[in-house]
Amino acid sequence: MPTPVKPVRADAVRNRALLLAAAEEEFVERGLDASIADIAARAGVAKGTVFRHFDTKDDLIAAIVETHMIALTTTAHRLLESDDAGAALLEFLTVAADRRQQRDVSFLMTASAANPLVATLRDDLVADVGSLVEKARNAGAIRADITGTDVFLLICAPVHVVEFLADPPPDLWRRYLGIIFDGMRPQGATPLSMPAPSWP
Incomplete structure (x- = not known):
């Protein structure tokens, strides 16, 4: 019997979207040296949240x-x-x-x-x-x-x-x-x- 697919939580979807938008803004402003900490701060999430979405x-x-x-x-x-x-x-x-x-x-x-x-x-x-x-x-x-x-x-x-x-x-x-x-x-x-x- 196939393993049920775990639904993606709405807050996880929202956090990912916030992170992508914030990261893009940071990279455009600061270049590739933009830090994960600054990206997390701009998105209004904890730094660990970034790494939960992106390794x-x-x-x-x-x-x-x-x-x-x-x-x-x-x-x-x-x-x-x-x-x-x-x-x-x-x-x-x-x-x-x-x-x-x-x-x-x-x-x-x-x-x-x-x-x-x-x-x-x-x-x-x-x-x-x-x-x-x-x-x-x-x-x-x-x-x-x-x-x-x-x-x-x-x-x-x-x-x-x-x-x-x-x-x-x-x-x-x-x-x-x-x-x-x-x-x-x-x-x-x-x-x-x-x-x-x-x-x-």
Whole structure:
């Protein structure tokens, strides 16, 4: 007879959510040197509560990254059902860039790149982006030589570009997303000088 699954207590779910939110804020403010004690204090829980949810600091970082990956994958899945493949791809890039604008956790993604679950979620996201790109290509919305890897690598580009300015307007990244997406359109396309890279 199978062992009954023990229900997760509501306070445990709440504490985990508080910890993830507090940890993300601490890491964004202090970098990877943010301490577990400070994270616990910000979340309003005891330090031991952190370790009841996450065995190590690395596990906590990976859990933050996983929430972002899952959110983007959920968006991609929804947009794959769209009848307008070009608009769907543009919307995905807009959502992804907007999340990056609101909070840059790319350094956490780099720090957790070796985590097996993070790696799997990242590869799943790459595959979903590839499906969005394939649909847009087949619909003639983007040029035939654009790949999913190309688009995945461009996700952060609009926001990264404006970071070179001292005090950019909050939505300036949308201008550069427009330029990038127009560069994907087939109208006026010329051959690219290099082939697309393969995803590792």
